[in-house]
Amino acid sequence: MTKSKKIVTTLFLALVLATLIGYWFYSTKDQREFSRVAYQDHCASCHGLDLRGSSRAGDLLAASLQHGDDTTSLMRSISKLDAHQNIIWPEGFPHTGTKALALFVSEQRQQYPTIPDSYQFHFKPKTVDSQHYRFQVETFSELKSRPYSIATLSDGRILVSEKVRGLSIVEANGLQGDLVDGIPKIYDKFIDADGSYLGWGHSLEVALHPDYEKNGWIYLSYADRCQLDCGSVIPQSMVKVIRGRIVNNQWVDEQTIWSVHTDYYTVVPDAVAGGRLAFDKNGFIYITVGGKSFYKNLHIMDTPYGKIHRVKDDGSIPQDNPFWVPKEQRQASSTRQTVWSYGHRTTQGLEGHPVTGEIWGSEMGPRGGDEVNKIIRQGNYGWPLYTNGLDYDSTEITIGEDLGLDFPIEETELPVVDFTPAPALSNLTFHQGDQFPLWQNDMLIGSLKAMTLYRLRIDNGALIEKETLVTQLGRIRDIEMGADGLVYIALEHGDTGSLVRLVPVDYN
């Protein structure tokens, strides 16, 4: 072999080896995950490797645990029970160790699928016996691609916004019509990572004006895309909200309701764009914008990221917004005049309460710490300085401190409901209508990874009832009450989706 051939062969072998090691490292990362290893080292000898218990200690996956199974109770059990006093933690065991172990135990108890598995799940019709009702979960419509949002019309039709296709109407018989013509251009995904679509220029939410029956206004949020016109080779995008009407399947009368300077368009893909919309009872619309940027910007009012914005239903800017200043006193590109609340990670759900008009939102935490929040004027929701979750590697989230953020937790709005471990909460609605009267005004909230629909009853700002309504449903993107009083749910699976509905067994 010549010398150069030897070098090429050696380099080639080194590359193959590096690829194999990289692959092994990636595919076994869960096995090396801190809390899993800590469990094996310190707990498995009594509770069993599979958590199913042994002659020395009980089953940690049992339907109910004697000392409670929320994160706080688990942490207390691990650190306080007499049975555990002889556990010797190694030197340097992190102070987050107990919490990481509690999260590990509760994650194992939930048995959530992996994200790719959740995308592969296909729902099957079934009957559910819930606390208050026996109901059927049935398919209403098959969709051509993944939905992000639905809006129900009084005649039984449903508007559907699909991420990479745009807007269409599902007829009252469940058949999906052609795409509505004339909405802004929607772009296909760029790649698919672990099942989730990454791209720029996706369609987001569709919502009806509260007086839709009289004025016909339909609101649409989407990720507006620019590329060379923004001086960038890689596409950039940002949430934009418009309204228009649909006449003969044609989008007409378009007006811009909320948009930002292209300086704030980013290369961060649209999966964390937000774009959820909600109306209150006083003619205002609220718009969520995810942390599509460096987290420090979440606390800088001049940037749109990690905020909930508020404008009037016609897009004009209310002067009573908390950070409003006259035009002359702000940079041309500033968004401070529309900021209503801030410090949000990614608000994936937003809805106005049908009675009080209060705005409620949901957001995903990191590992643990999904939140249901009441959104208030000038509220600071704390991310990334405060969260009930841990980082994915079991350590404390230090992003906020690293960024130099500094404010006391007392100045933040705490979640009304905390979901730990995190089911990946998505959109929510409030129950209205006469088919399930015992659920009146209860919050119905979906999840992606956990594929579960929850019912929450919140009274005076406190959770008083929480029910896991339907499990094994699929990745829930949106929930709306139909004019017929049935609950309509948009699911995404594979590259398609469906609309399913909850129907009481005695429905006719």
Ligand code: HEC
């Ligand atoms: C030496 C054996 C032993 C080891 C090691 C041990 N446990 Fe336990 N554990 C027990 C016993 C015994 C109980 C029941 C004690 C009681 O109910 O007061 C228990 C109770 C618990 C409970 C409460 C169960 C319930 O029904 O409420 C949890 C949670 C728990 N252990 C988690 C852990 C974790 C996590 C570890 C590892 C850090 C661990 N245990 C290590 C023996 C052990």
